[in-house]
Amino acid sequence: MKPNQAAAAPTTDDDAAPLQLERFLPYRLAVLTNLVSSKLAAAYARQFNLTVAEWRIIAIVGRFPNTTASEIAERGALDKVAVSRAIASLVATGRLVRVIDPADRRRARLAMSTAGYNVYRKIVPLARDYERQLLATLAPEDLQALDRLLESLTARVRQLP
Amino acid sequence: MKPNQAAAAPTTDDDAAPLQLERFLPYRLAVLTNLVSSKLAAAYARQFNLTVAEWRIIAIVGRFPNTTASEIAERGALDKVAVSRAIASLVATGRLVRVIDPADRRRARLAMSTAGYNVYRKIVPLARDYERQLLATLAPEDLQALDRLLESLTARVRQLP
DNA sequence: TTGATTTGGTTTCATATGTAACTAATATCG
DNA sequence: CGATATTAGTTACATATGAAACCAAATCAA
Numbered sequence: 001m002k003p004n005q006a007a008a009a010p011t012t013d014d015d016a017a018p019l020q021l022e023r024f025l026p027y028r029l030a031v032l033t034n035l036v037s038s039k040l041a042a043a044y045a046r047q048f049n050l051t052v053a054e055w056r057i058i059a060i061v062g063r064f065p066n067t068t069a070s071e072i073a074e075r076g077a078l079d080k081v082a083v084s085r086a087i088a089s090l091v092a093t094g095r096l097v098r099v100i101d102p103a104d105r106r107r108a109r110l111a112m113s114t115a116g117y118n119v120y121r122k123i124v125p126l127a128r129d130y131e132r133q134l135l136a137t138l139a140p141e142d143l144q145a146l147d148r149l150l151e152s153l154t155a156r157v158r159q160l161p
Numbered sequence: 162m163k164p165n166q167a168a169a170a171p172t173t174d175d176d177a178a179p180l181q182l183e184r185f186l187p188y189r190l191a192v193l194t195n196l197v198s199s200k201l202a203a204a205y206a207r208q209f210n211l212t213v214a215e216w217r218i219i220a221i222v223g224r225f226p227n228t229t230a231s232e233i234a235e236r237g238a239l240d241k242v243a244v245s246r247a248i249a250s251l252v253a254t255g256r257l258v259r260v261i262d263p264a265d266r267r268r269a270r271l272a273m274s275t276a277g278y279n280v281y282r283k284i285v286p287l288a289r290d291y292e293r294q295l296l297a298t299l300a301p302e303d304l305q306a307l308d309r310l311l312e313s314l315t316a317r318v319r320q321l322p
Numbered sequence: 323t324t325g326a327t328t329t330g331g332t333t334t335c336a337t338a339t340g341t342a343a344c345t346a347a348t349a350t351c352g
Numbered sequence: 353c354g355a356t357a358t359t360a361g362t363t364a365c366a367t368a369t370g371a372a373a374c375c376a377a378a379t380c381a382a
Contacts, residue, residue: 062179242332
């Protein structure tokens with residue numbers, strides 16, 4: 001590759017030439033995602049004392065009440081240890097209630113406590129608002145394109161080794 | 162909010178309704194980025210025994226020889242502790258050479274050793290190839306749109322609180 | 323100058339995280 | 353049934369990470 005629009009090199013996209021990190025998709029994604037989630041995480045933490053994993057769990061239990069830890073892990077793209085710890089913390093701070101499933105006593109069904117639900121009702125609009133601000137400068141076609149690209153790239157990366 | 166295209170609700174995008182995590186941009190970005198970088202990181206680790214930070218440093222020093230740790234931190238979007246540790250490891254394994262800058266003896270200039278350069282020459286094509294595979298299913302217009310959206314979102318998030 | 327401040331980089335310490343081992347309950351197969 | 357395998361979730365351990373303290377060199381200010 002040649003540096004953006006510098007002098008034409010004899011080779012097209014020379015594999016041995018320096019890589020421009022700032023043009024490299026995995027890097028760009030990492031930078032964007034870190035900015036987005038660190039800012040959002042700071043807001044969760046500041047206002048509700050929640051980590052990202054805890055927030056995801058709140059969001060999932062809010063939408064799918066009486067779900068289980070393993071379902072949360074799946075839906076939240078979290079590993080089961082993270083889920084287990086975050087649930088423990090949410091239960092300890094009284095925002096989540098665990099009820100062992102009598103039909104299968106290995107499972108525990110999770111539901112929001114009143115306190116948890118109050119957090120949920122405040123944090124969801126906050127999250128939506130943050131997303132809205134993030135997307136505010138994009139035109140409707142851009143939103144659609146973004147949606148499509150994210151789907152497409154995510155599907156694609158899942159196929160890769 | 163109402164589930165995608167279900168029955169029309171009287172309110173538009175009710176802020177108190179459940180959030181669909183799988184439609185929430187920060188979440189989607191996190192999932193995509195984690196997949197992308199964990200797969201790539203696995204490849205670095207498997208083949209070259211490099212962490213993501215180390216790989217970024219290699220990429221930066223390859224492109225900007227004789228740079229310093231703080232410049233790397235900036236260019237690589239890494240914090241200075243991470244940079245310090247990764248440099249130490251790369252120096253310890255003989256892939257990077259540190260020379261204290263005589264003009265300012267707090268600084269150290271970093272350059273690739275022969276071994277480091279050999280890694281560099283092998284890993285850059287690997288990285289490019291991974292990116293190529295990732296983007297292989299996108300049409301040229303999509304690539305352009307993706308580029309624009311990433312720039313735009315990254316600029317936008319930097320403005321946010 | 324020399325004392326105070328800033329800067330480049332490292333170390334410390336406390337916490338977060340992931341892998342693997344583990345426990346308990348259920349499911350499967352002879 | 354009863355032995356074995358599987359699944360849900362937790363715990364232990366080793367490593368990664370980040371904030372803050374730290375050190376040394378350079379710069380600033382009197």
